Structures are given as C-alpha cells and as structure tokens.
Amino acid sequence: MMKGNLLISSMIERAERFFPKKEVISRTSSGIHRFTYKDIGKRTRQLASRLKEFGIERGDRVGTLAWNHHRHLELYFAVPSIGSVLHTINIRLSPEHIIYIINHAEDELIFVDEDVFPLIEAVHDKLKTVKAYVVMTDNELPDTKVNHVYSYEEWIAAGDEAFQYPQDIEETDAAGMCFTSATTGNPKGVVYTHRSTVLHSMGLAFADTVAASESDIVMPVVPMFHVNAWGMPYVATWLGANQVMPGPRFTPEVLAQLIQDEKVTMTAGVPTIWLGLLKELETNDYVTDSLRAVVCGGSAAPLSMIKTFEKKYNVPFLHAYGMTETSPLATVSRLKSYQEDLSEEDRFDIRAKQGLLVPGLDMKVMSGQGEVKWDGEEMGELLLRGPWIADDYFKDERGEETFIDGWLHTGDVCTVDEEGVIKIVDRTKDLIKSGGEWISSVDLENALMAHEAVFEASVVSIPDPEWQERPVACVVTKEGHEDLSKDEILEFLKPQFAKWWLPDDVIFMEEIPKTSVGKFLKRSLRDKVKEHYELA
C-alpha cells in the first residue's frame, strides 16, 4: 500500500477542488463577509507563499492572537501546509502568560486581530523571538510605536495564488500548538501533528460520533485559540461544509441571529455559552430549527440544560468530552441502537454522561486498586491513548506527571457504566473527600442547575476538622429569583442525594469566576468562598 501521508494541505485542497462554491461566512468588525472555498483556497496559497518569502522555515512557529474568522481559518491551513507550526494563543490569558508562551514557543511571526493589538503593544518589548506582527483588520493599520507591523490584506495581496504546497512533509511533523493552563505555574504546550489533525478530523466525520458532513453549516463558537476550535474548522473545510465564523466579541444575541440567518446546522461550545444562548432564546424569538447538533464539551453539560434544548426548543444536543491533550475529541454521548427503547428519563441520563470512546482511541479507568468495575459506581482516573492523544508537553518537565507508560493521565475522575459509557464526576483535584468517601462536585452542580430559579452553580470543598472536607454550594440566581433561600435549595437537593453529600452551606453570588475558556474556575472560587467566611 502507498503510505499516503496524512497532510493538512490535502484538506484545503479537497475543498478547493470539489466544493469551490461552498462558503465561509465571516463576521468581522465591519459586518458579515462571504467567501467561497475558491476564494479561501487562493488566499491561503497567497498567505503560504508570503510566509515562505518572509523566511518561515519548516518547524518554525507562527503565532495567532485572534477570534474566529476567515483570516484565522486561512492561517489554520497555510501555516502547517508549508511545514511550519501554527501556535494559537489564548487572547484571554494574562500578559505574563502571553509573554511566557510566545517566548517559550519561540514564535517568529504573530498574526493579531486589530482589537487584540493593544495586548501586543503592552508586551512586545518582552518578546524575544518575534520578527514582525501582521494585523488582521478590514481598516487602516492602527497607529503604533511597535516596529515591523503589517496589514494582513496588503501582506497577502503580494502572494502567489498558484503556490504549490510542498509534498515532502512527513505526517508526523508538527503542525499546530496550543497551551493549556496549569493548576500552578505557566501554561503547558501541546503540539499537534498533521497525522493527529487529519485522524482527529476523521473522528469528527464518523456517522457514529459528530457526523460532520458537507451538508452541514458549521458554526464553531468555541474559540479558534482553544484546541483548534475542537477541530471543527479542519473537518468542515475538508468536507466542504459551509462555515459561519462568529468573529470578535460576540454576544448570545449575535449567535442566535447567526443561527437563524445562516441556518446553522451544527455549532460547538462550552456549557456557559449555551446557558447564555438559552437565556437569549427565552427573551427573544428566533427560528432555530436548522440546528441538528449543539455540540457541548469543555465541562459537563447540566442535564437540565440538555432537556431545555431538546424539549423546549427541539434542538438536538450532543455531549462530548475531551481536553487540549486529546485534540480534543475523546468521547461522544450517543445512544446505542438498543438504548433507543429506554424511557425518556433513562435516555436523557445516558446522554448527559460524557459518552462512548471515539473509534480509534483506547481507554482505561484506574483506581488505587487497578481497573474499576464497569458498574457506573466505582470511580477512577480516566487514562487515554491513541493517534490524536499527546505524549508530552512542549519542552516542559511537567509532562512526566501526566504521560506515563504510554497513557495520558487525564486528571479526570469518572465512572464507567455496564455499556462502557463514561461519566466524568470531577477533576481529581476538585473531588471532595468527606469522611474517607468521595463526593462529586459535578453531580451536585448539575442538580443545582436543574432548579428553576438557579442560573448557574458551582460546588467546592471547605476544610472540616471532623470530615476532612465538606461541600459548599455557590449559587447565582436567575433574574427575578433573588429571594431564593438556602433552605429551599437544600430541600430541593435532599431527595436526590445521600444525606452526607448535601452541602453544608449555600453562598449566593453575582457570578461564578470562570477560566479564559468559560469553565468554572474553582481555584478562584475557593478563594472567594474563603473570603466570604473571613468577612462573615
């Protein structure tokens, strides 16, 4: 058999050849713009030729600080297709972390959105390897004291539309790079390869997983600076699906409007995004019947949210699980064919779990006593391996704690039911250890968020002299429900949990602190809770 190197350039070339009329709909600061894959293909070749001319070599890192839009998509393909490495930088990181990761990755060139450029202005004199900045804007270049600043459109205009991508790249060569935040210390870099990116795209295209298709209109809401927007832009381009890029600083209203206007069929994001969208759908009327899959990952989707999407809005919800180290797609929650006969409640219970391992990967779940029983009860850490799972962090000794004996130790604690469906119960470090037993903060959170007066809720532990740790619930009420009381909440939880699982206290807050990608930030929340008790 031919080797048939699995290269990212082959994905954009497929879109150009077979789907030149299909579209990328891009929202920028100046409005909605429409590009065909024929356009995107030419612009990507222009960009690639300019990168070469600039002196970007095989293996060199090229950074981006950008929202989801067509120019970022062009970078997704042009940078790896010449053999260099696309380093997508999270624009919400602290300046210190941004300086660290750019220097650590040794980025040679940075592409930055106009509205993110002030961030570069604040840190540029600390960046050791960057030779130039290309600003992605529909307008004039910003007035700046930073040197070597170019305008994206002018820069690529001089490029060659007929540029040919090199074919001698190895599929195991680095193609992309993304940093994930660590509990302590600097973010850790994960390097993707051409092989991992193409195989991961196949993982998204299976009928039994996300079933991405040419017939889809895909809107990646998850940022392109976060694990390649879960690979959505890669698979959508490859299959010739239309894409809707929501652009900078979108609101729930913008998303709802795009879903309606562009007849979006598939969208992907974290639960907090979908909580916001639901709020918008409850406030204003939109047509959302084009949606065939709201893909949700990043943290556990509350069952109540899944039910609201499906029962109130008739929008199919697809719960998935993964992390930066897993490209990210690792599991997808779909029913097996014979589970379709279960009661509605049972079906929702299964679909609220993280789901079945995607074909192509391997898993095991380890407690201190070895592999856990598949009984839906025994808890253990999820270990993963496979062709789109990382095997190390980029130049970082902390890899030794995570990648052991050929397995990624996810740091996520889960159960596995009799059908092999996994349910994440907590991060190893967020599990509450009470009297020698474990309490899942995620289970309590999901139950709390099912209360009609609760907008969002998070549960953390507080130290306890007798029980070691005890749970405390932090609750944000919905508008108009500010009179919700601690007792009402505990009464609501009582029938659902063993008595010793019930939180010792309920703290009402204006907002739960979140990470730069919209997950609950338990570290800050613990500080907030501590402060609350010190003030009290």
Next chain:
Amino acid sequence: MMKGNLLISSMIERAERFFPKKEVISRTSSGIHRFTYKDIGKRTRQLASRLKEFGIERGDRVGTLAWNHHRHLELYFAVPSIGSVLHTINIRLSPEHIIYIINHAEDELIFVDEDVFPLIEAVHDKLKTVKAYVVMTDNELPDTKVNHVYSYEEWIAAGDEAFQYPQDIEETDAAGMCFTSATTGNPKGVVYTHRSTVLHSMGLAFADTVAASESDIVMPVVPMFHVNAWGMPYVATWLGANQVMPGPRFTPEVLAQLIQDEKVTMTAGVPTIWLGLLKELETNDYVTDSLRAVVCGGSAAPLSMIKTFEKKYNVPFLHAYGMTETSPLATVSRLKSYQEDLSEEDRFDIRAKQGLLVPGLDMKVMSGQGEVKWDGEEMGELLLRGPWIADDYFKDERGEETFIDGWLHTGDVCTVDEEGVIKIVDRTKDLIKSGGEWISSVDLENALMAHEAVFEASVVSIPDPEWQERPVACVVTKEGHEDLSKDEILEFLKPQFAKWWLPDDVIFMEEIPKTSVGKFLKRSLRDKVKEHYELA
C-alpha cells in the same frame, strides 16, 4: 502526539468491550446461527492462540477458501492480529489459478469450507507450502485422503480465550492479501496493511460516504474472498453493528428472506446480484423497508436498476466505485447539498455516476493531452493515490505497468463533471474505437438494460475494415419477452445516442458470461460473438 498504531486487533477489541451483546447472524449449511461479539471475540482469541501454537509467524500467509460466515470473520481478525497475513482465495477461480496463487503467496495453512474441500482434494498434491488444512464445518470432517486435515471447531476449542494480541506490530505491516484477475496470465496479488485496512474502514464510516454505523445491520453479499467483502466486515465489527452473513450458495430468495427476517439496513454487492434480487422481489412479496442503503459497485449499476430500487421499492441505492487495488472504496455517489434541489431526473443522473472521491484520497484523470477538463465530456484514465491504494503487486513484474510515479493507473476511462463527480465510461481495453472516436460500451449497456424487456445486456466491439471497430450488443431478454427484435432495440436506442454509436448488430443470448465475482466477462463474450459470426 502518540503514534497510536492503527491495528486491526483494536477493531475487534472495540466490539468486544463496547458491544458484547451485538450480534453476528451466520447462515451455514445447518441453518442460521447467532453469535454475540462477546462470543466472536473469545473464539477469535482462541483461533489466534492456536495459529501461534501451530507455528504461524509474523508475515506468514494463511489462506482461506470460504463463503461469508462467522468463522471467516474470526479469521479476518485473528490472522492479522498476530502479525500474519490473511490470504482470501476466490473459490471460483480455475484449479490452475488456485494452485498458482497458493504457491505464489506461499500459504502455510489453509482454512476451507466443507463444500469447497473437493477443490483442495483436486489440487492438494500441487501445493508446495501448505502444511495443513482446517475444514470449517458444522458436521463431521469429510472422509479424505488428504493428510493433515483438522476440524475448525475442534481446532480452536483447544485455544486460549484470554489470548492477548501482540502490540508491537507496525501499522505498515502486511495484514491481508487478495488476488485480482489479469487480462492475460496469472492473477496479481494485492497486499493490504493494518494501516490501509483501518483507514479504509474510517472511509466507510464517514457520514458523507457509506455512513456505516453501530445502528446498522450489515449484510455483506459481496464475497469475503473478494477485496475483503469491500471492508464491510471490518467496519461493521469495529463499530459494533450487527452483521448478517449469507453463507454458502445463497440464492436471491435467501437474500430477500434474510433482509426481511433480520431487518437488514445495509447490504453490499455487484449489479448482477441486485438484478437477481429485483427479479425475486418482483416474483414474491417481501418486507424490505429496513434497508437504508444497497451499496453497489464492482461494475456500473444501470440507471434503470437504481430507479427501480428507489421508486418501486423505496430502497435507497448507493453507487460506489473501487477495485482490488483500492481496498476498494474510492468514490461514492451522493448528492452535494445544493444538488438536492435539482429535478428528479437530474438527481438520478448524478447518482448513477460513480460519484465523488472519498476524503483521504487523491485523483487525476489523464488523456493523451494531460489532465482532462471537468466538463463531463472529455475522457481520460483515472489515476488514484492515497493511504489505502496499492503501490505494487505481490512479487510480480506487471506492477510496473500499473503503478507509475506514485499513482495507480486504474485502467478505467472516465469523465469528470463540473462538480468533480466521476463517471466510468469503460475499461481502457473495452472502449470501442470507431473512426478515431471513442464509444463507451458501458453507456450503451446501461441504456439497453433500461428497456423493459431486457434482463441484461453487454456491448463489445467487432473488428471493422472501415471504422477499425464497431459495437455489437448482446442481449438477454426477460422471461416472457423472447419475441423482442433487433429492430425494436435499435429504435429504442436511436433517440438516446449519436447515430454512429448505435450497435451494428444485436445478438440474443441465454446468458452473458461473467467473471468469478459477477462482472461481465468481455473476453469470453468476444469469443462468443466471434463464434456466433463464424457459425452464421
């Protein structure tokens, strides 16, 4: 990223772990038998352990001469999973060719169906490398003078159900082997690898191709000795789909009954099989509404057949194209989303073509003047490359004529329309060259088979002093239509073709000669036509 070797053992292990209750329904000489993947998994491990004990080493070839059934499925996984190579032998080949390919492949051990065993008895003294024969039977071993003959069930019973598959196999190691007949001389061997087999399975699992799924009940009618039954048993097992194995010497009645009784959702075979099935459906009543895809390849499916399936029986038809050298899936004919708005006739016309290149492969179509225009008219030879395309024949110098500069030269002549959809117009050698122009025998055949009185038809060339070659039609009428005349046929074709395309003659026959896998055998047909004129 981890390498994550793509191994065939991981596919059966997925079925065992996640789908132990799903079933393989196997028709053997003693009736219908049902096995769960838990059973199949254990039996496959037993078989693998016995192969090792017998002394089968990495790279050794193990032959099969067998129909589609559960034991053949166990061999599909056990043999490659210990690092050896599954050589599936076409039971319909001539004894001379069977002797040649077994000796050429150097098979060490042969698994043979009870009813095919007489074939071994006839040739065994010419086989140079075979150490033993394992007979797959539900009954007693046949009485024979052949030495070293074992019974499959007894043989595996001594095996280890907990046998662990080796993990140090490379994905590029050989896994399977299949011979394809040549125009002249001995059959040519194609060797599949673990990588090509797993990636090809992914190709079948995409929502945009065959969309194989856990929810399917897959019945491979295409023989397991023919290009791995088009990879169906691999992908179906991997995804945990139920499988229906139609067993030995099935008839159209058997197939129709299995579709009805087992609620088959997907089946795959060559056009002649589906012509036979249609005849059965027209004669007797069956419930076929479980079918969501009749996959058809091997040769072009006549438009009339596609329409009958879809309009008369409401059974979706999926036209595909490939060959032994392409694993085989190369193209699938599905509409692009914006083609759904076309008229019914236009949609059928597109779907009767061979379709779009499967994601992961690359193609070009070359005439003497370079790449052809994508205008649906210009004809050229289809060239393919990619990770499940062969790069040589097994120890055979004839590979030099077929694998050139990294491309497989398929020997198939096609057009490509504006949308990139290919239509095979002929084998290079079957094209009729008349007066310096080309006439497609396939186009004429499809038109002929759309006549209500025609059961099957094939077109070949006869030498012509003036025009070099001229077409002649060979026609088999349907029962009760024996009075169909040459003139009626030519009148029927007239409005559809340029005058010089019309056959010079129509010869009525009882049967069109076919190859061992059910394709029209033009070589024999030409002899028959020649004989017809000599006798006349």
